[in-house]
Amino acid sequence: MSVEERVREQMELISSGTVEVIPEGEMRRKVARSLETGRPLVVKLGVDPTRPDLHIGHSVPLTKLRHFQQLGHQVVLIIGDFTALIGDPSMQDATRPVLTEEEVEKNARTYIEQAERVIDTKCARVVRNSQWLSPLDFKDVLEIASRFTVARILERDDFSRRYREGKPVGLHEFLYPVMQAYDSVVIEADIEIGGTDQKFNLLAGRNLQRSMGKEPQCIIILPLLEGTNGVRKMSKSLENDVGLTDPAGEMFGKLMSIPDDIIWDYFRLVTRVGSAAIEQLKGRVENGEVNPRDAKERLAVEVVGIYHGPKEAEEAADEFRRVFSMGELPGRIPPVEVPRSRFRAAGIWVVDLVVSLGLASSNGEARRLIAGGGIAIEGEKVEDADLELTPEQVDGKVVRKGKKTFVRVELV
RNA sequence: GGGGGAGUGCCCGAGUGGUUAAAGGGGGCGGACUGUAAAUCCGUUGGCGUAGCCUACGCAGGUUCAAAUCCUGCCUCCCCCA
Known part of the structure; x- marks a missing residue:
């Protein structure tokens, strides 16, 4: 297979599912050069360990990283343990709350664990950006920051919108794209991957690399995955x-x-x-x-x-x-313990039962649920909120809330 | 440093002395219809064994028979000028 064909083949996988590849011609040249020299491309994905659990939306860029791995390139997963302390202001309406270092560290660990399900972490580099961002002193920061202008930063529409609407924009937030860009300089990224909300930050990396005498990275923009309800991005x-x-x-x-x-x-x-x-x-x-x-x-x-x-x-x-x-009972129904002390002479009050089972958080909610026909015991709808039940009537029985929630009563 | 504005239920937002557990919308939850889809329709959305009572409109006091609504102080946030 000629180099040309192999480039075409790689480009197809690289650009599948993307919104934009910027600039496409440059990407092609990088791929070609890599094939000719045998030197893999450095592909960067930065993630912020701001939250402990990932969802399949996060797997979108990870899946793209995996594509690059399949093609033999070097992927670098940057854990933004330092940047997380600021929080990416992208697409946010307000300044993000600041996390403690412990929280960030804990999140970072679970992040890596979960990323392993999608990419091959054995041949990926996983690094934390505190490694190089932490040691910078104020003078270094000024030197880097001077390569950006306020007008340039204000181009970002979330900043300008918040500014226009009179919402606060912290000075430190301006530095977020700067830091992310600096990551690209340090690891000498050839390519950076991100969602549409990351476009500005990714371009900042390209600009800073150029300004600091490095070869600018190409960027790959991926769509944001919509949430299961089809409105807004998954979160x-x-x-x-x-x-x-x-x-x-x-x-x-x-x-x-x-x-x-x-x-x-x-x-x-x-x-x-x-x-x-x-x-x-x-x-x-x-x-x-x-x-x-x-x-x-x-x-x-x-x-x-x-x-x-x-x-x-x-x-x-x-x-x-x-x-x-088919409307059958699920194979596994989680048992929930109910203490026998809940029973009085007349038995247990349905409302109390529903609350004890954790199906409602208050008597009022349980009453409403029953009134709305949302509670059934052994497939039979509970009609009367004053109903009293004997231990025999509930022990081992299946209580259903709505259509999705089933629990089995276990008296103790 | 000076001047102005705002804080209401999960969220947005109406309400400027009683009939307000607080309009309306969103979201959530339940029901109908289904494909556990969407759309649509209906009900519900502070607590309490509930025709009654308690708690609630940033916080703390005060006026009043009666306050989310009036007064005082405090806190927080925002804007404009410097």
């Missing part, structure tokens, strides 16, 4: 995320609940299914040959398979069909 705080460590069944269920029109983005961004196969499936759904539900099931099986293995994925699919398509 734990918006409760529309699929956690990388979610149990298989839960992960499956969450994926089955996404709106139809984002199925294809999920396929492209978080599965390993090739784009030809995705297009084919999409076509069959569009002409009515395949029910979108089944396409979604395929998606769920694929994704759960990545994190839990194919066997568990199939089991989750079976379980799902049993419980939700």
